[in-house]
Amino acid sequence: MFGIGLPELIVIMVVALLVVGPSKLPDLARSLGKTFQEFKRMADDVKETLEDETTDVKDSSEQQAESKEEPEKESDKTETVQEQTDSTKNDFGHEKGEK
Numbered sequence: 001m002f003g004i005g006l007p008e009l010i011v012i013m014v015v016a017l018l019v020v021g022p023s024k025l026p027d028l029a030r031s032l033g034k035t036f037q038e039f040k041r042m043a044d045d046v047k048e049t050l051e052d053e054t055t056d057v058k059d060s061s062e063q064q065a066e067s068k069e070e071p072e073k074e075s076d077k078t079e080t081v082q083e084q085t086d087s088t089k090n091d092f093g094h095e096k097g098e099k
Helices: 006-020 025-087
Strands: none
Touching (some): 006 025
16 A cells, blocks of 8 residues: 555564553554544545536536537527528519419
């Protein structure tokens, strides 16, 4: 995890045993374990929050992209109706078949 191998870990444990003493070492290990557990829990919460926010941003951008596409589709429909109307009129703007 931090590049600490077995020999380094043994040296750390021996130093901790000498500094803290054998009676306080289990309490120290227990408190360190709880601290690391709490740190991991907080890191997971932050990660989850970031993922939720990222998902929300992606959803918003997709909705904006869809809303930009909808007017284009409406303009395509308008152009189609205009083309149909123009095809039924002659050069003078009158309905074909009228004089």
